[in-house]
Amino acid sequence: MTWRRLVIGAVALLVAVFGVLPAAQAHDYLVGSTPKLNSTVTAAPEQVSLKFNDIVLTRPAPPQLSVQGPDGRYYETGCATVTDADVVVPVALGGTGKYTVTWRIVSADGHPVSDSISFTYRPEAGVTGAKGIAAPKPCTGKTTAATPDSEPKSSDGGAPTGAIVAVVIIAVVGVAGAALIVLTRGRRQGPERETDDTEDDTDD
Structure with missing residues (x-):
């Protein structure tokens, strides 16, 4: 019938x-980073980049990304920028040790996501690092985005x-x-x- x-x-x-x-409502999750998770680098990177599985929004809040060194100080030198699913922050690392990268972003479904990863920096003898700052750099202004960020949508342009x-x-x-x-x-x-x-x- x-x-x-x-x-x-x-x-x-x-x-x-x-x-x-x-x-459809699943939060963004990290799929890669530079430096890689739990890796050891000998050359000081000029930036730390995170790659997510879907686009990262810059509204209602821009991404917050900090890089804390073994001495408890912070080594990001600017605010994070967004290009589709990639979030990048410039850095100037300090001394030898473990660095923790902590982020808070707005995922493609509109919900905030936060987590952290770490890597080890082991420069050659005689290399002098930056001094860092006592607190994470506050970033409240506009960030660069290659895709419209006013409406959540999938990374395939749908x-x-x-x-x-x-x-x-x-x-x-x-x-x-x-x-x-x-x-x-x-x-x-x-x-x-x-x-x-x-x-x-x-x-x-």
Whole structure:
């Protein structure tokens, strides 16, 4: 029957929605960095870069990225910049030891994400490092972004996540409503048909 097909279709769409939405709303996660996680570098890098699985937004807040040295001081020399899924901050490292890179970004789904990684800097003898600063450099201004950051969307250039979710929800509600109407009409027509058949038998 038609109403059964509509109900099955609505159920299938609901399953698809609940299966797709978690993936669409998943937070960004780190997929690579320079220097690499837990690596040891002997040449002082001029910048630290982080690569995420999806675009990084600069609104409602710009990314915050700090590089703390073994002495507890901070060695980023500027604010982080964003290009699609890459976040980069300039640095001037100090002495030998473990450096911790801590970040806080707004992921493609619009939610804040924060975490940290570390690497070891072991320069050659006689190399003099920077002094660093006592506290992380505050970055509240605009940051460079190669992609529009006013609306979350996927890294493949597709439609905004919010728009996709809205369309799917509207489709599910529409199909479910249509199925309910058809089902209700079918139940109402059932008794009427039985009554007509009874009247015909009586007349005979």
